[in-house]
Amino acid sequence: MKLVSYRHQNRPGFGAVKDEGVIDLAKHLPAVADLAALVSNPAALAEARRLAATATADFALAAVELEPVVPRPNKIICVGINYVAHAAEAGRTVGKYPVIFHRYAQTLVAHGAPIIRPRVSDNFDFEAELAVVIGKGGSHIKPEEAMNHVAGYTCFNDSSVRDWQFHTHQYGMGKNFRGTGSLGPWLVTADEIPDYRELSIKGMLNGECMQAGKLSELAFDIPALIAYVSQALDWQPGDILATGTPSGIGFKRQPPIFLKPGDTFDVVIPGVGTLSNPVADEA
Template sequence: MRFISYTKDNKPGFGVVTADNKVIELAGKVAGADCLATLVGSEELLGRAKDYAATATPSCDYDAITLEPVIPQPSKIICVGINYVAHAAEAGRKVGQYPVIFQRFADTLQAADAPIIRPVVSPEFDFEAELAVVIGKGGGHIAPEDAMKHVAGYTCFNDSSVRDWQFHTHQYGMGKTFRKTGALGPWLVTTDEIADYRELEIKGVLNGEQMQEGKLSELAFDIPHLISYVSQALDWNPGDILATGTPSGIGFKRNPPIFLKPGDVFEVVISQIGTLTNTVADEA
């Protein structure tokens, strides 16, 4: 099923998008679940939500809502750099012994169909198409062989980066934490819909032209390894986001470089999941 977070009539909601693009509201329908993060944190609640949605009458059309980031306020967004070998090569880096980890914050996120914002302090605004993992069951010190039990589902992510700020120092987190630069959505596809995440293919498309392409089987550090590695330092919480890295084709490594500008449309396209579409606007 495709789960979404949204607003309608200025009220927050969460629910399911049906095959014919209707919305089944879940807020107030599943006792104990007050948002999508709490829903996916419990197998029992998630099962009850699926049972309800299987027979419920839709409450409105998909066009009648405004999407929010699929998890509007994740407690943490853990991102992975240099996680495709081809991307490492284009960046002049080598995949090391340990994954490159950095963090984003919830207020950097935008929803599908909302504009991502090019900051006023820099023209070097770049795109990064990624698969994002949404954590269901929380926990710490998770063994790699148990890690997939902690995954609720998958969504699309654009880890747009402000490149010159990224390289102000050797710790490039500042280039990843500008307001309203990252996009997450449009929906969460639960793990029972994806037989093997390694079969997923990802593309980054700018103004209709494919710029990035990769397969999740090409990850240098796979999803179980990443979940386990981070869990040695931090407990995962329901609704947390793990962004798995971007494939080759990013803009600033092209000759000449290609940076996002106002009016551009960037799409993250992932097989079996969907398409995350965002326009680009300048910061006011």
Template sequence: MKLISYKHNQQAHFGAVLGEHVVELTAQFRGIHDLATLLADEQLLDQARAHVASATPDYPLASVELEPVIPAPGKIICVGINYVAHAEEAGRKVGEHPVIFQRFAETLLAHGQPLLRPRVSEEFDFEAELAVVIGKGGAHIAPEDAMDHVAGYTCFNDASVRDWQFHTHQYGMGKTFRSTGALGPWLVTADEISDYRQLQVHGILNGEQMQEGSLAELAFDIPTLIAYVSKALTWNPGDVLATGTPSGIGFKRNPPIFLRPGDVFEVVISQIGTLSNPVADEA
């Protein structure tokens, strides 16, 4: 299934995408108020699949206002330097442990909404990534059990403010500006992806490919990342794991390429879809 969070007639809903239409699931699962809660219950997910398979769509996809797939995840865990080629272009080496940083939920925006170039910087960069959405929570998860905790996958743009990223050796501040983390347009449930390692990630700026990578190239794979984080933090339904970006980022190009108002950046992931966002200046 392709699942979305959205607003229709100013009301928050979640539902499934069928072609160019939406099957509303909010009314079908009364008492379930958001997509994260649905993802936590495999039995409810099975019921949703059965309902969608026989349902008549409720309205066109174009008539709804998409929200980030998970509008308010409890945690957004991001991974840096997780593609070997990206580590090389950044002048870094992949270490013994993954590079982990956090992003705040209030920075997220949906497919189609403008990425905001901050007033305080002109070094606004793009990072195309695959994001994993957690379904079953847990702590101290063994790597061999980790994929059982994955509800599905979506596209993510971890747009970064490079000069602020390097104000100090801890670069989290440049990674969590308002309206810079695009997530969507939908979540593809894990049962639809036979092997995530076959997924291909592309970053497209104004129609020109900037980034390309395969999930098979991750230095730390998804089970390792889920297990590693779970030793310190309990994963909860709806939490997001951003798996890192492939090579081709703007500030390592010669000359550097940064996002400007009027640009459009797309994250295109095979078997998932396309996350597209224009760029505007922060007011």
């Protein structure tokens, strides 16, 4: 099942994608507030699956304005240097513990919306990633139980302002410019992806493949990451875990390749979807 958050006729909503239409789950499940609440509620999720199989679409997918899959996640946990080849190109080695940093919800944009190159830098880079959406919260989660906490998967572009990223040894500032992180187009529920390790990922700039990897190549796998973070923070429904980017990023190329207005960057994960965003300058 594919789930989306959107605005339709200027109203926020969430629904299930069916062919080229959307079943308005907000209408059919009025007691459920949003997509994050839906994926945390097994009974409501079961009813959503029934509706996705039997109901007629309420409107065309083209008639809605997509929002980030979870428009306002409580937290977005990102992982750096999580593919061995990417670590090598960055001149880093994979350590004993995962490299964790954070994004803010206000940096997110939806599929189809422009990602924004900031006024203060032209070192605007791309990072194609698989993102995990948490459905069941918890703390001190065991790795062998961690996948029970996964609601599903979506695509993420962790676009980075590289010079700001390296102003200090803590590079969170370069990851948190307004309008730089895209998330979508939808959440594919975990039951549709029996083994995420069989997924592949590509980052495409103007139709040219810049990044390619397999989720089996993660240095720290999804269960390990969920378990590690849960020792410090309680996971909550709707939280996002961005699993890291494969090699091929722009600033390590010779010469460097940075995003500029007029470009389009796509994150392509067969079985999950394609997240596509044009690039625009900050107004």
